[in-house]
Amino acid sequence: MLNVEKYLESGSRVLVLTGEIDASNSVELDAAISEVVQEGAKNILIDCSGLEYISSAGLGVFMSYLDEFEENNVKMVIFGLKDKVFQVFHILGLDQLISIRPTKEQALEG
Amino acid sequence: MLKIPTPNIGKISILVAILTWLALLFVDITRIFQSVNQMDHSLAPEISYVLEILFFILVYIFYNHSINKNENIDFLNLIWRGVSTGLLATIISLSISIFYMMLGGSKLGSDPLLSNFFYHVNFAFVSLFLISCSLLWKHLILYQKTKKVVQQWQAFEVLLLMCMFFVFFNGNNFDYSFIFGLVFLTIFSASLSINLKWIPYLTFKEKWKSILFLVIILICTIYLFSKFGFYSESEIAFVNLNINLFLMGLFAFVAIYTLFSFLVTLFNLPTSSVFEQKLVEAINFQRLSQSIKPGQDENQVLDILIDSSMSASYADGGWLEILDKDQIPQLIQKRFIDEEVRQEIITLFQTVKPFSEFDWTQDDNDTKKFYGKIPHNIFKSAFLIPLVVNKKTIGRMYLVKEVRDGFNKEMINIITTFVGQASISVENYRLLNEAIKTERYKEELKIAQRVQRSLLPKELHHNEKFEICGFSVAADEVGGDYYETKNLDEGVFSIIIGDVSGKGTSAAFNMSQMKGIFHSLVQLKPSPGEFLFKANTALSQCLERNHFITTSYFLLDTNRQTIKYSRAGHCPTLFYDHSEDKASYLSAEGLGLGIVRSPNYRKYIHESEFHYDKEDILVLYTDGIIEAKNKKGVEFGYDNLKAALMQHKNLSAELIQKRIIDQVYQFVGEGGIPDDDFSIMVIKFNS
Numbered sequence: 001m002l003n004v005e006k007y008l009e010s011g012s013r014v015l016v017l018t019g020e021i022d023a024s025n026s027v028e029l030d031a032a033i034s035e036v037v038q039e040g041a042k043n044i045l046i047d048c049s050g051l052e053y054i055s056s057a058g059l060g061v062f063m064s065y066l067d068e069f070e071e072n073n074v075k076m077v078i079f080g081l082k083d084k085v086f087q088v089f090h091i092l093g094l095d096q097l098i099s100i101r102p103t104k105e106q107a108l109e110g
Numbered sequence: 111m112l113k114i115p116t117p118n119i120g121k122i123s124i125l126v127a128i129l130t131w132l133a134l135l136f137v138d139i140t141r142i143f144q145s146v147n148q149m150d151h152s153l154a155p156e157i158s159y160v161l162e163i164l165f166f167i168l169v170y171i172f173y174n175h176s177i178n179k180n181e182n183i184d185f186l187n188l189i190w191r192g193v194s195t196g197l198l199a200t201i202i203s204l205s206i207s208i209f210y211m212m213l214g215g216s217k218l219g220s221d222p223l224l225s226n227f228f229y230h231v232n233f234a235f236v237s238l239f240l241i242s243c244s245l246l247w248k249h250l251i252l253y254q255k256t257k258k259v260v261q262q263w264q265a266f267e268v269l270l271l272m273c274m275f276f277v278f279f280n281g282n283n284f285d286y287s288f289i290f291g292l293v294f295l296t297i298f299s300a301s302l303s304i305n306l307k308w309i310p311y312l313t314f315k316e317k318w319k320s321i322l323f324l325v326i327i328l329i330c331t332i333y334l335f336s337k338f339g340f341y342s343e344s345e346i347a348f349v350n351l352n353i354n355l356f357l358m359g360l361f362a363f364v365a366i367y368t369l370f371s372f373l374v375t376l377f378n379l380p381t382s383s384v385f386e387q388k389l390v391e392a393i394n395f396q397r398l399s400q401s402i403k404p405g406q407d408e409n410q411v412l413d414i415l416i417d418s419s420m421s422a423s424y425a426d427g428g429w430l431e432i433l434d435k436d437q438i439p440q441l442i443q444k445r446f447i448d449e450e451v452r453q454e455i456i457t458l459f460q461t462v463k464p465f466s467e468f469d470w471t472q473d474d475n476d477t478k479k480f481y482g483k484i485p486h487n488i489f490k491s492a493f494l495i496p497l498v499v500n501k502k503t504i505g506r507m508y509l510v511k512e513v514r515d516g517f518n519k520e521m522i523n524i525i526t527t528f529v530g531q532a533s534i535s536v537e538n539y540r541l542l543n544e545a546i547k548t549e550r551y552k553e554e555l556k557i558a559q560r561v562q563r564s565l566l567p568k569e570l571h572h573n574e575k576f577e578i579c580g581f582s583v584a585a586d587e588v589g590g591d592y593y594e595t596k597n598l599d600e601g602v603f604s605i606i607i608g609d610v611s612g613k614g615t616s617a618a619f620n621m622s623q624m625k626g627i628f629h630s631l632v633q634l635k636p637s638p639g640e641f642l643f644k645a646n647t648a649l650s651q652c653l654e655r656n657h658f659i660t661t662s663y664f665l666l667d668t669n670r671q672t673i674k675y676s677r678a679g680h681c682p683t684l685f686y687d688h689s690e691d692k693a694s695y696l697s698a699e700g701l702g703l704g705i706v707r708s709p710n711y712r713k714y715i716h717e718s719e720f721h722y723d724k725e726d727i728l729v730l731y732t733d734g735i736i737e738a739k740n741k742k743g744v745e746f747g748y749d750n751l752k753a754a755l756m757q758h759k760n761l762s763a764e765l766i767q768k769r770i771i772d773q774v775y776q777f778v779g780e781g782g783i784p785d786d787d788f789s790i791m792v793i794k795f796n797s
Contacts, residue, residue, distance in 0.1 A: 022785075023612050030656075055786070056611035056658070056733075063705050064656035084745075091733075092660060092679035093701030093714060 001025070003050075004032040010108055012043035018050030021058030030061045037065075042074055045107050049080030054088055066097055075099070079107035120175045127168035134161045134351075135230045142222050156278070162351055163274045166237060173242045177249065185308050186316055188250065189323040192243045196330035199235040203337050206232060233351050236334050240360040243327065247367045251305040259305055266298055266363075273355040284353055295359035296366065303363075303370040314382045317375050324372040331365045387422070391524055394418030398531040408539045409442060415532040416443045416507060422528070423521040425509040427451075427489065432497070432505035433470070439505070447510070451488060455510065458484050465494055468506065475503045479526065481517045484510075491516040495529050499537040555587040555615075562588045562618050565625055571597040575668040575796055577763035578605075581771060582789035589787030590617025591732050592624050592661075596632045601668040604632055604641075605793070608661035609680065609732040611702075613787055616657070623652055624659055638663040638676035639717040642703065646678070650707035658704040662730060666793075673728070674719040678703050681733050684751060686759055688725035693752050693759075696720075727766065727794050729755055734788025735770075738778050746777050763794040 002025045005016040013036045021029055036044055062078075069076055079101040081089065089095050101107040137157055144151055177183075177191075206228045218224065251263060273291065280288055312320060338352050338361075397414050416430050427447035431439040444452070459465040464480045472478070476498035484492050489510040497505040507529065511517070562584075572578045572595070582591050590610030598604055608624050610617040627648050631641055641663050649659060660679035667674075675683070679702025682695035701714035722728075731751070738746040751770070758769040767790055774788075 023614070053737075056609070056660075057613075057656075060611050060656035060658060063658060066705070067707075091681060092658075092705075093699070094679075094705070096699075096701060096714060097705065 002028055004028060006032070006036065009045075012045050012108065013039070013041040014045045014047055014104075016047040016050065020053040021051065021061075022053070022055040023057040026055070026057040026061050029058060030064075033061065033065060037068070037074065044074060044076045045104070046076065046078045047080050047104065048078055048082070048085060051082065051085055054085055056092075059088065059092055059094060062094065062098060077101055077107040079104055120172055120179070123168050123172040123175065127165055127172060130161055130165045130168060131230065131234050134158060134165065135227065137161065138226055138230065139223060142226055146222070158351070159277050162277075162354070165234075166241065166274055166356060169238060169241045170245070173245045177242075177245050185250065185253075185312060186319055186323075188246050189320055189327070192246045193323045193326050193330075195239045195242050196327050196334075199239040200330045200333055202235050203232055203334060207337075230351075232337070236338065237357065239330070239334065240357060240364055243364045244360055247364065250308050250371070251302055251367075253305075253308040262302060266302060269295065269298065270356055270359060273359050276355040280355070288353075288355060291355050292358050292362065295355070296362040299359075299363035299366045300370075303367045306371060306374050309371065309375050309378055310382075310385050312375070312382070313386060314379070317379055317382055321372060321375050321379075324368050324375065328365065328368045328372060331361065331368065335361050335365075391418065391422055394421075395528065395531060398528060398535060400535075408536045411532050411535045411539070412442050412505075415528055416445060419507065419509060419525045419528050420445055422524045423493065423509055423517055424511070425493075425516075426512045428507065428509040430497075430505060430507045433503070437470070439470075442505070455484065455486060455489060455492070455508075458486060459492075459494070459508075465492065468494060468496070470503050472503070473501045476501070476530075479522055481522065483514055488512060490514045493517045493522065493525070495525060497529055497533050497536070499533050499540070504533070504536065558615070558618065559584075559587045562621070565622055566592070567594050570791075571595040571603055573601060573603075573668060575601070576666075577794045577796065578791065579764045579767050580789065580791040581767055582787070584613075584787045585734070585785060586614045588615055588618035589613060590621045591734070591787040591789040592621045593730070593789055593791055594625065594628055596628075598632070598635050598665075603666045603668070605664040605666060605730070605791070606661060607680065607730040607732065607789065607791060608659055609734075609787070609789075611656075611658045611660075616654075617787070620653060620657060620659060623649070624661070637717065638665055638674055639715045642676050642678045642700075642715050643712055646703045646706075646711045647709075649704045653704040658702040660702045664728075664730075671723065671795075672719055672721055674717060676700065676715060676717050678715075679705070681731060681736060684729040684731070684755060685720075686727035686729075686755055687723075688727075688759075689723060693727075693755050695748065695752075722795055724795055727755065727759060727763075727792065729766075729770070730791040730793070732787065732789045734786040735774055735790060737786055738774050738788065739785065740777055740779050746774055750777065763792040766794065767792040 001019040002021055003016075003018045005018075007014050007016070015032055015036065017029070033044070062076075065076070068074070077099045078089075080103065081100060086095070086100065089098070089100065099107075137153055141151065141153055143149075144153075209228075210225075248263060252259060273295070276288075276291060309317075338357075394414065394417075398411060398418065412430055412432070416428055419425070420428050425445075428443075428445045429441060429447065429452060430443040432442045434440045459468075462482075462484055464482055465484070468478075468480060469475075475496040478496060480494040481492065483490055489512055491511050491514055493509040495507050496503045497507065509517070509525070566582055567580070570578045570580055578595065580593050582589070582593065584591070590613055592606070592608040592610070594606050596604045606628055608621070610620040610624065624645075627645050631644050631648075634640075634644075636644065642661070645661070653659070658679070660681070662675060662677045662680040662683055665674040666672075675696070675698070677683070677696075677698045677700035679700055682697055684693060685696050686693040696718070698718045699714070699716045701711070706714065729751070735751060736745060736747060740746075750773070754770045754773045755766065758766045761769065770790060770792075
């Protein structure tokens with residue numbers, strides 16, 4: 001089960017992910033991000049404080065936007081990752097490519 | 111050889127009947143002869159009575175046999191047989207009358223021999239007609255018979271038989287006992303004549319025909335009866351054959367039953383179409399409910415549906431649409447309506463209520479019906495009903511009529527039932543097709559599974575200096591885990607373990623690509639870092655943008671006792687150091703293959719090398735082991751894996767692997783199922 005909510009804060013789009021991301025619902029995450037991109041957001045914050053699990057398919061979604069964001073100068077920051085979930089990002093090495101911050105305040109600072 | 115022919119009851123009985131009749135004639139002529147020559151009357155009237163009874167019985171046997179032979183004859187044909195014998199008897203009787211009229215007062219006209227002959231002819235044909243007609247009516251009475259009716263009929267037959275012998279007591283006198291018997295027979299006949307169950311089953315046209323036939327029979331009966339009366343008054347014969355309770359009773363029975371049938375059929379005419387309609391509806395319903403066999407088209411059901419709905423509502427036109435794969439309505443069936451007119455009406459439907467309220471996406475369409483008038487110059491009223499399967503609207507049927515308010519509640523009810531039944535048939539058909547398709551996919555997956563199994567090595571390369579074993583299980587039929595070894599030089603081995611992102615079929619395809627890349631690159635004997643760089647370059651070309659592969663690549667040199675490795679986003683390898691009696695995860699930086707698809711990837715590659723000793727153990731695995739969850743949702747995790755290794759470190763590589771797998775399964779528990787592919791390789795160094 002994955003729940004995605006969106007709100008706007010200090011000029012940044014914030015996506016709140018709660019639940020689990022696996023192969024079956026990674027499409028929902030992709031749709032949510034692509035919608036925000038379509039709206040022309042330049043700063044995207046992803047609140048993962050309610051995220052319990054992410055599978056390789058979910059990581060693949062974040063990964064697939066990396067080139068596009070770099071080209072279009074879109075900044076994506078993930079914050080509030082639980083330790084267990086952060087480990088998944090870290091082992092794959094995605095933390096070297098995506099900005100990951102502990103809290104929203106730090107994420108807003110950039 | 112003399113062949114004995116099988117006795118034909120019909121032929122024999124009619125032959126004997128004719129002989130009996132001739133005997134009867136001969137007896138009477140003898141009497142006339144004796145009378146004319148003023149001789150003594152040596153022949154008792156009882157001889158005539160016996161012959162008469164014999165004649166009746168034989169005729170009865172003949173007709174019973176001949177009617178039973180044609181068991182499946184329909185009602186109209188049955189009545190027609192009665193008409194034909196009736197007409198024959200009447201025509202013969204009429205001809206005799208006309209013949210006598212022409213003769214007038216000539217000598218031949220008063221010849222006793224001739225008139226006696228004609229008297230007997232007339233008697234024979236009237237008997238034939240009455241007996242055959244009674245037997246025909248018997249068939250009609252016993253249609254959809256109950257035990258009570260059968261008993262009643264049998265009693266009637268016994269009664270008639272008794273009447274034949276009545277003549278011995280009564281001697282053909284028209285006395286009170288005769289009248290009493292006749293009245294009794296008439297009442298009995300009337301009570302039998304209420305059995306008219308065959309009439310409703312006639313169609314409207316058949317009813318008209320049967321009315322005509324019944325009238326003819328009635329006229330024949332009345333005419334013949336009046337002639338009979340005339341004969342009985344004249345003194346032609348010495349023995350009156352006609353004043354016979356049996357014949358009179360039959361007259362009464364045939365006339366009453368014919369009259370009843372005629373009246374009931376006549377009064378049934380106006381309601382005939384309703385009964386017919388209901389019968390057609392019942393048959394249509396039965397046709398609709400017979401499920402379609404696989405291979406047949408669901409259009410057949412829709413064809414029956416629109417035809418039965420149109421006939422149930424007397425609609426003047428109609429059509430049926432079914433949604434295709436892209437959810438676009440396709441015209442499947444069309445009846446009695448021009449395409450041009452149809453388009454006009456469709457345009458009307460978009461604006462006219464209630465038809466404009468139809469919505470394909472509503473999930474309560476199965477309870478909705480749309481009917482009302484439409485402002486069109488040909489069709490004044492319309493009816494629209496959705497076809498719903500499992501709450502999903504799959505199509506809709508339109509019916510139009512040239513009259514206003516053409517659809518009443520009964521029609522709508524029966525059509526709704528038809529549509530419901532047809533929808534069930536279509537659903538069954540679709541489910542069956544789907545099941546067949548799924549079965550085929552399962553078969554294909556089994557093949558894929560077999561092929562993929564063969565992609566994982568059965569034997570792992572090694573030498574006497576270390577033991578190695580590997581195990582892999584996929585969450586679905588096919589998986590994305592991969593491991594392999596290769597002997598590069600004397601004592602030098604390359605070992606790889608990898609995990610393709612996602613699972614199932616797509617992962618399996620990418621896994622086979624990884625195998626190909628491994629086998630190509632390993633021939634160049636690259637360093638682990640070089641291997642990852644080249645593999646990343648190759649995979650950048652062939653992986654989908656949101657897919658990646660994690661892997662760890664090891665170069666094991668048993669000569670120098672060193673291991674050189676690089677990690678590309680794969681789970682950190684577990685290493686047991688025997689000298690320190692400690693297990694730890696080898697931490698090295700790295701990034702999964704296919705994430706950065708440019709030469710920049712080199713930045714993320716790190717190579718490490720370490721020395722190993724005897725009794726050291728290396729455990730390679732995929733994240734399926736770490737993320738294996740129990741019922742409470744707790745993952746097996748790194749600590750459990752490490753603890754398991756420590757517990758079994760003294761066993762052989764194969765046993766260590768087995769124990770760890772057992773422990774994972776134990777942790778997951780009975781109810782848990784592996785959610786992801788998982789693989790494990792254990793390497794234990796001997797020296």
